[in-house]
Amino acid sequence: xxxxxxxxxxxxxxxxxxxxxxxxxxxxxxxxxxxxxxxxxxxxxxxxxxxxxxxxxxxxxxxxxxxxxxxxxxxxxxxxxxxxxxxxxxxxxxxxxxxxxxxxxxxxxxxxxxxxxxxxxxxxxxxxxxxxxxxxxxxxxxxxxxxxxxxxxxxxxxxxxxxxxxxxxxxxxxxxxxxxxxxxxxxxxxxxxxxxxxxxxxxxxxxxxxxxxxxxxxxxxxxxxxxxxxxxxxxxxxxxxxxxxxxxxxxxxxxxxxxxxxxxxxxxxxxxxxxxxxxxxxxxxxxxxxxxxxxxxxxxxxxxxxxxxxxxxxxxxxxxxxxxxxxxxxxxxxxxxxxxxxxxxxxxxxxxxxxxxxxxxxxxxxxxxxxxxxx
Numbered sequence: 001x002x003x004x005x006x007x008x009x010x011x012x013x014x015x016x017x018x019x020x021x022x023x024x025x026x027x028x029x030x031x032x033x034x035x036x037x038x039x040x041x042x043x044x045x046x047x048x049x050x051x052x053x054x055x056x057x058x059x060x061x062x063x064x065x066x067x068x069x070x071x072x073x074x075x076x077x078x079x080x081x082x083x084x085x086x087x088x089x090x091x092x093x094x095x096x097x098x099x100x101x102x103x104x105x106x107x108x109x110x111x112x113x114x115x116x117x118x119x120x121x122x123x124x125x126x127x128x129x130x131x132x133x134x135x136x137x138x139x140x141x142x143x144x145x146x147x148x149x150x151x152x153x154x155x156x157x158x159x160x161x162x163x164x165x166x167x168x169x170x171x172x173x174x175x176x177x178x179x180x181x182x183x184x185x186x187x188x189x190x191x192x193x194x195x196x197x198x199x200x201x202x203x204x205x206x207x208x209x210x211x212x213x214x215x216x217x218x219x220x221x222x223x224x225x226x227x228x229x230x231x232x233x234x235x236x237x238x239x240x241x242x243x244x245x246x247x248x249x250x251x252x253x254x255x256x257x258x259x260x261x262x263x264x265x266x267x268x269x270x271x272x273x274x275x276x277x278x279x280x281x282x283x284x285x286x287x288x289x290x291x292x293x294x295x296x297x298x299x300x301x302x303x304x305x306x307x308x309x310x311x312x313x314x315x316x317x318x319x320x321x322x323x324x325x326x327x328x329x330x331x332x333x334x335x336x337x338x339x340x341x342x343x344x345x346x347x348x349x350x351x352x353x354x355x356x357x358x359x360x361x362x363x364x365x366x367x368x369x370x371x372x373x374x375x
Contacts, residue, residue, distance in 0.1 A: 107277035113232035169356035178264035192266035196226030202272035208323015210246035269295035291351035296343030312350035
C-alpha cells in the first residue's frame with residue numbers, strides 16, 4: 001500500500017509485489033491510480049492519483065484505511081511514513097502491518113528545504129515519536145540498509161525486522177530486449193541520471209556538469225529521468241533556464257521498460273547527490289542498475305555510494321557542489337575509451353553480485369514469521 005509513490009514504483013511493484021505474486025501469494029497493491037488494474041499477477045486498487053497539492057493525500061489516506069480494515073485477514077504492507085498513523089489504527093483493529101522503511105526519514109525531514117528551517121528539527125522529532133509509538137503495534141519492519149537495523153531491532157525482535165536491500169530485479173532477457181530497442185537519442189552518446197531533478201539529487205551539479213561539457217565542446221549529452229521537483233531551490237526558474245541552455249534532456253517520469261532502454265544505450269551512469277545525512281547512508285537503486293548494465297559511474301564522493309564505487313573500481317568520484325568537476329569527469333570518460341571500458345568491465349562484474357533474488361528471501365522469511373505467529 002502506498003499513497004505517495006507511483007503505481008509501478010520499482011521497489012514496491014517491480015521488486016516486492018511481483019516477487020511475492022510469483023511465489024504464490026495473493027497480492028493486491030493499493031496505490032496511486034484512478035482505476036483498477038491487474039498486471040503480472042498483482043491486482044492494483046485505486047486510491048487516487050498522486051498529482052496535486054499535499055493536502056489531497058488525506059483522501060488517499062482515508063481510502064487506504066478503509067482497505068486496511070477490510071483486509072485484516074491478510075498482511076498489510078505499507079510503504080510511506082505518511083501512512084504510519086493510519087496503519088496504527090489498522091493494527092489496533094487486528095491487522096498484521098509491515099512497515100517498509102525506504103529511507104532514513106528523520107534525516108531526510110531534517111534536511112528538507114521545502115520545510116521552513118525553524119520547523120525541520122521539530123518535524124523530524126515528531127516523526128521519531130510517531131515511530132516509537134506505532135512500532136510496538138506492527139507485525140514487522142522492512143529496512144533497506146544495514147545501518148537502519150539497530151534503530152528497529154530496539155523496537156521489535158530481530159526476526160521481525162527484514163533487511164531487503166534495493167538491488168535490481170531485472171531478468172537478463174529484459175536487458176537483451178532493452179538493448180535491441182532503438183537508441184533513445186538517435187545514436188548520440190549520453191550520460192544517464194535516473195531519479196528525477198531535485199536538490200536531493202543535486203540537480204544544480206547536473207546543470208553545472210552540462211555547462212562544462214558544452215564549454216569543452218563535448219558531444220556527450222546528459223539525460224535525467226524522473227519527476228522534476230525544484231521547489232527547494234530559491235532560483236528554480238534560473239536553474240531551469242540554465243539546464244535548457246546547456247542542453248540537458250529532462251525527460252520526466254517514464255515507464256519501467258523505457259527506463260531499461262535508456263540504461264541499455266547509455267555510455268555512463270551519472271549519480272550526483274547533495275551532501276545530506278540521508279544520502280551519506282543511502283544505497284540508491286540506480287547505482288546497482290548502472291552496475292548491472294555495465295555502465296562506468298560518475299558519482300558524488302559521498303557515503304556508501306562512494307564506498308561501493310571505489311571498492312569495485314567502477315568509476316570516478318567527484319566533489320559535491322562542483323558541477324564543473326562533474327562535467328570534466330564525464331568528458332574525460334567519454335574521451336578516454338580505454339578508461340571507460342575498464343570501468344565498464346569492473347561495473348559489470350560488480351553488478352552480478354547485487355541481485356534482488358537473495359534479498360527476497362529475507363522478505364519471505366518475515367512473511368512466514370508473521371504467518372506462524374498469527375496461526
